[in-house]
Amino acid sequence: MNRSVALPIEAALPDLRCALAEHRNVVLQAPPGAGKSTGVPLALLPERWRGDARIVMLEPRRLAARAVATRMAQTLGEPVGRTVGFRTRLETKVTKDTRIEVVTEGILTRWLQRDPTLEGVALVIFDEFHERSLNADLGLALCLDAQETVREDLRLLVMSATLDGAAVAKLLGDAPIVTAEGRAFPVTTHYRERLDVRSARPQYEDMAQIVARTISRAIEDEPGDVLAFLPGQGEIRRAQRFLEETSLPPGVRVLPLFGELAPHEQDAAIQPSRSGERKIVLATNIAETSLTIEGVRIVVDSGQERRSRFDPVTGMSRLELGNISRASADQRRGRAGRIQAGVCYRLWSEVEHSSLPAQTAPEIVGADLAPLALELTNWGIADPGALRWLDPPPSATFAQARDLLRSLDAIAADGRVTEHGRALARMSTHPRLAHMIVRGTEMGLRTTSLQIAAVLGERDLLRTQGQDRNVDLRFRVEALRGERSLPAGVSIDQGAKQRALRSIDLLARQLEQPRHDNTKLGDFDVGRLLALAYPDRIAQSRGAGGRYLLSNGRGAQLPPAQSLSQAAFLVVADLDAGDREAMIRLAAPLTRELLEADFASHIEHRERFEWDSREQSVAAQDERWFGALKLYERRIDKPDPARMLDAMLAGVRELGLAALPWTKPARALQTRLIFAKRFDERAPAPWPDVSDTALMEHLDDWLAPWLTDMSRRDHLARLDLHGILMSLLDWNAQQRLETFAPTHLPVPSGSRIPIDYTEESPTVAVRLQEVFGMHETPTVAEGRVPLTLQLLSPAHRPVQVTRDLVSFWARGYLDVKKELKGRYPKHYWPDDPLTAQATARAKPRPR
DNA sequence: CTCTCCCT
Incomplete structure (x- = not known):
């Protein structure tokens, strides 16, 4: 247990032991490099309260769980799996001797769902809690609930690097906060205003270009390797081009680093430079927490990141470019001071810095909450308000998630979990995919549905170089089955394939055995199964250009040069919602016939009677709809007269009164009636209101009876408006009109x-x-x-x-x-007009 | 010209 250099955490361990002896819940605040992940569990192993029960520590990533367990085992001089073990979804090293179990965060949720008393566990440690992952927040909420109800003696330790400990301490019931020093070297911070005051700059400059220029200056001014943070692959590629255009000192290599990169390319960026060489690593957020780059002394931070945000209205996520938080900036800066004093260039000003959010928004605020909603429903909770949260799940997103679960038959009418929902909750995949697997199994398509779920669990099974990425999901399922020879430039990501195969084993064990299974892959099997998971993302072609309409009403587009663009129907597994039209990233084809057969109970039959403005006629159609998709339409031969009439009235309402055949006598009658209504003081007045406004308002009353058998604008010419208006008067009124307002x-x-x-x-x-x-x-x-x-x-x-x-x-x-x-001298102009003879003759009378 | 991570 001896190490040559004592970890900084050692100093805080006595306080921590004390706190945990006296309190169930404790917060440990320690900056990165303090050694808390390996130091704390080992130090707590001999504590009396543990008895013979296990200490469980949660890590946000599989890689970290394995690495931390390995380091602890080494400290004890044991192999992994003896006293210290680890457990992730895909890999487990645990024995009956294991007393410290490092697990990924989702594992804890699985345990709790199976056994809310968490029997045999004395302490749960939440490592890296400041990352505020959805699973950590959920795990803590469930643990607190278990503690309140069935496990009063369960201990909880929340460890956090940058998080403000007060809030979480309060959530834990005024838990004591123990703090520890970190072991980090000082990092000099340069803000952009100090860099760039010299030259006047254009209003806008490409972020990649600014980063590249800062890097090339820094590498002249400072020794050591450079780590630059950029928001995405595109910016990394551009920065790389800019750097390669400038003359870098000899022995300097530029290495990109992002998640989609092949493992050996990632390794090239991670490993230390050979002596005499220096490297510039251009990285995404992956280097902020997931991977540690050896030898970095200089950090250049663009201050931006892309983040996924879920929109409950559409049920889709989009990537958003935005500023990072101050906590994230400090984390990035810390990467320069791990082995020696370093330097950090921030490409924003100190004034801007103070306006950045202090912390990154926790995942629960912007994520799809369907998995969380299923866990809570299965836990017996319909309203998240029944649990304690640092940030409660946003209500709109939670409501959308419950709606989705209802549509997957996971929630019953009474709001509680169904048997089917319980089956979905047992499976280690998104409820949508679990539903697809269970129903797919019932359809005799178990193997294919498992393969789809496994492929979708990976970022991408295929690596594509130097060409447009094919977005057909069938392509990947076939590749996984080894049934497809891949074109040049496309290769299987072997790591992803191995993980996918492990996933299939795992998921299969979570299923009831099927009666029969069709292992042969039909052309539309993938599409049919996918439709079970994503009924809201079934897409219908809008004609040319790879443009589609989704059943949720949104537009979506295929990337260029896709063989799928011929498909009349698609099911979209992955897409980016974007600002206007969503971009399809992964899809499979479907046919109208299969859609209508598989979703028969969800197809809506509609007889539509509408005024068609372009045709200037009533459209009477028989239609079949699936969500926003019109699957079928046909003209109705014998339309219902009443609905026809309604549509015709709507047409007149749209066209206005001017579209009616107003003759001079008809208009004259209208004005006489208006006059009569205005000046007749006799009660009761027999005059209807026939002003244009009143006529428009009451078309249903006075015009409707005359519109039978009419279906187009032309037909209106048949109307006798004079007769129609006259018919509004009874015989007495007609007589009275002649005397009251004669023509x-x-x-x-x-x-x-x-x-x-x-x-x-x-x-x-x-x-x-x-x-x-x-x-x-x-x-x-x-x-x-x-x-x-x-x-x-x-x-x-x-x-x-x-x-x-x-x-x-x-x-x-x-x-x-x-x-x-x-x-007019020849005309007759009498001196006394009152006695003169009137004349209608146009010509003067002969003298 | 599209981040990243995770589930008995």
Whole structure:
């Protein structure tokens, strides 16, 4: 147990032992390099409270679980699996002698679901808790619940590097906080303002270019290897090009590092440089926690990262580029001070730094919560509020997750877990995929469904170089089965394949044995099975260009040059939701026939009656829908008249009243009725409101009866609007209208002049000569409304307007006569118009 | 021109 150099954690161990002897729950705060992961479990092994029970320590990653267990075993001078063992989903080294068990975080959840008392476990240690992984948060919530209900003596130790310990200590019931020093060398921090004040810079510069320039300056100014953090592969490739264009000192190599890189390429970046050589590692977040790069003295930090964010509305995730947190920046900087004093270049200013979030948002805030919701439901909890959380699961996402579980038949109508849901919870895969495996097994497609789940559990089974990546999932399933020869530039990731095969074994053991299994792969088996897992991502071609519509209503697009783009239907296993259209990353083809057969109970039959604006007619169609996808449509030969009528009315509503065949008499009748309604004071008034507004509002009442058998705009020409309006009046009202608002005014010449009711005051336009002998101003509305007389010349030119004929004759007439006599000398212009003979003749009477 | 990790 002796080490040549004492770990910094040693100093804190007495306090930690004390705290754990007296309290069930304790928080240990220690920076990276303190040696807590290996030091703490070993130090607690002899404690009295342990008895003969195990200490369990959670690690966020399999690699870490194995490495930490190995180091502890070495310290004891034992092989792994004796006193110290580890357990991950895919690999286990544990015996009956094991008293310290290092496990990945998901394993604990599995244990708790099987045995909430966690029998045989004295202490659970949450290592790297500051990373706030979903599984660690869930594990802690379940442990606290178990502690409250069935395991009062269970001890919990939360270890954290950068996390503010106070919040978690409070969550643990005012647990004591023990702190330890780290062992890190000082790192000098340069902010961007100090680097770049010299030159005026353009407004925008490629991040990759700025990183490259900072690196080439740093490598001149400082000794040692460089680790640069960039948000993604694209930026890494660009920075690499920029660096290779500049003249780097001899012996300096540029090495990219990201998750999709082949293992031997990752190793090249991780291993220490040979003597006399230096390296520049361009890395994603993978180098922040998962991998440690040997020999780094200089860190260049872009300050950005890509993060996955789940959208509960669409049920899809998207990658977002954003600023890192201060905690993350410190973690990245710490990578420069592991073996000696180092230097860190931050490509942002000190002012910007203070505005960054202190901590990275915990995973639970932005993740798909379907797995968590299934765990909680299986735990017997429908509302996460029943448990204690640092950050509770966001309610919208949790609700979406419960909806999904309901659609997978995992939750019953009463909100509790179903037998099927229990089966899904027993499986070590996403509930969607577990559902696919269980139902697929029932369909006789067990092997294929297991293979799909295993392939989807890996980032990508295939490595593609120098060409467009083929997104067909069948391609990968066939490769896993060894049934496909791969084209040049495409190879199997052997590590991924081995993990996939282990996964299949594991999942198969979690299943009931099938009655029969079809091991041969049919063309559409993958698509059919995938549809069980992702019914919301079944996609229908929109025609050309690899563009599809998903059953959840969103658009999605295939990358260029995909053989799948010929498929009428796809099921999408993986996609990035993007800003506008989602990009399909993995999919398999399906047919309409299979979709309709497998999802018969989810297909919606609709008889659709709608006004088609483009065709200007009613569309009466028989349709079959799956979510947002229209699978089938046919014109209905004998449509239901009532629904036809509704659609026709909708059409008129859209077209407006102007689309109706208004004749002059019809419009005139409308204005007379409006006039009558306005001026008739007799009660009860028999007049309907036929203003344009009222007609539009009440189309169903007055127009509908006349629209039977009509289905297009043309048909409206058949309407007799005058007759229709007249039919709104009973016989008495029709009679009364004739006297109250007559159509015409008889004048002394014998003519009948039409009365225009559209103006504010009803008007007749009549030649002056026709009203000689008319003593009084004519009226309508039973004498209450005088008509406006527009008096015209023989040539129908307006001469005078008056609402008072008596005073016109008395005063205005003389002037008018004089003028008209000048222009129309042959006409008859009497001195006394009241006794003169009116005439309707256009030509002057012969003298 | 798309991060990373994980599940008896």
